[in-house]
Amino acid sequence: MTRTILSLASLSLATLAALLLVTAGCRPASSSQSASRLVLTGSSTVAPLAAEIGKRFEASSGIRVDVQTGGSSRGLADARQGLADIGMASRALEAGEEDLASFTIARDGICVIVHRDNPVARLSDAQVVEIFTGRIADWGAVGGAPGPVTVVNKAEGRSTLELFLKHFGIDNRQVRASVVIGDNEQGIKTVAGQAGAVGYVSIGAAEHAAARGVPIKLLPMRSVAATTANVRGGRYPLARPLNLVTLGEPKEPARRFIDFARSEAVHDLVEDLSLVPALESLAAGEASRPSPTES
Amino acid sequence: MVDHEMWGSTPARGRTDRLVAAVVWLAATVVTAVFLWILADLLRHGAGQISWTFLTAAPASAGRAGGIGPILVSTAWILAVCLAVALPLGLGTAVLLAELTSAEDAFGRLVRRSLDVLxxxxxxxxxxxxxxxxxxYLGLGFSILSGGLTLACMVLPILIRSAEEGLRAVPDEYRLGGAALGLSRGKILLHLLLPAAVPGLIVGVVLGFGRAIAETAALIFTSGYVDRMPGSVHDSGRALSIHIYDLGVNIPGGETNAYATALVLVAILLLTNTAASLLGDRLRGRHAES
Incomplete structure (x- = not known):
């Protein structure tokens, strides 16, 4: 009777409860305590690089490296709470974050991009500011063919956005954006699809796309051409560090992984993702303070 | 009759009919065209990549080289966990809603309302x-298990609503006939109602499966980003959709493999949909014979 059906329903509930209990019972040791496993979380820009470095590290050391994404803020928060052994952040640490130690594993430049058919060849810093704050709304005002400017801005919370705004001294509320985008590839696609668009993305990604034939143009900044070579040489003015972050000084095996990620053994992986190895750029006289206490 | 009035044959009505027919056909054509366009785009960019090696090899160079072997395995495990949990729970709830509560019952209304919100x-x-x-909280960490359980929560509403519709669509004569033969309610449910409701159940499973396999946002923080071959359900495993997302937006030059992976995902969806509808037809046929 009714009981049969009710027991069917309770059976299914019991299935779930049992599954949860069993899995909770035999759960593996918490990530942070395990000596043979490392968990990294954070920036989606650093994650693909860290995952590739992790595979190589795993092959030589036998220590498992699990990389998860979620953004720089999440990386810092997880490192702080012990949910991750190492956090990943695509920006330098700021004031108030002194409890964390950061280690630069690569650098990435940010450049302004326009459509390839746009005759504008350069923009001064002042012009960039006026365009992004809406004071210049027509390409005719900066030497281009007359036509409306479509400003492509990054979404709140993206470290590229923070770095760009800081460099040009703009407040995000002043930005008159027509399009708000998330990742680099999305920004490139948006600008490539609209003749009057202007945006800013990672130089590595833009260089790669332009080489593939995507119709975009990388504008020089303060007369320095936007190339990974110039980021490497430390000449390009707008670059950001890609950092590994730990709470306090890193313990084993995180220490070993960080050393490995900063060694020459992974430079090919860094370059393969259109980024610039960190130590090289520092050796070339980068203006920023040396790691590991870079902030 | 209504039919007669609607489809009457005065000249004005004839024109309206043709207009309505044209609009309906246009709508259906647009919907199909969008699907075919996506499929053609995927085939054009991705078909060249597909090979046995692509389907079995591990990804290399952040997914731009190598294949999607471990990602296919992780996806299958995540879906298996999801369906293993969602099916019994969903079926149980649907039976409760359709067979044990009336439309006005307060508890039934509460359950239905929460499902709609979910x-x-x-x-x-x-x-x-x-x-x-x-x-x-439960300490499962980034794992296939966490991902599957999260997806189960997500597909439950779809599953339950379709199963409930399926059960409600079974004519009351079945229940009355069963009762007249002196069958218990449990037997009526198992031998008459559930087999008759199979088409509805299959629709629910197909919709739920489709939503689960296409899911990105619910998985990135649960089953995670690791593209290693999973050793157990406690390992983190990257799902197909997350791989596509990562290659599409994060990896310069990842587009070709993103297309190829998307093509594999769409192929899996098409295969499961076809298999489910074939299975539905067969079960229905058998039910009609017996």
């Missing part, structure tokens, strides 16, 4: 909830 919750909310509950 069905409209954005998947990122499920992802954050799953991360907080399964990964952190």
């Amino acid at each position: 069905a409209g919750v954005p998947s990122i909310v499920f992802g954050l909830f799953g991360n907080a509950l399964f990964c952190v």
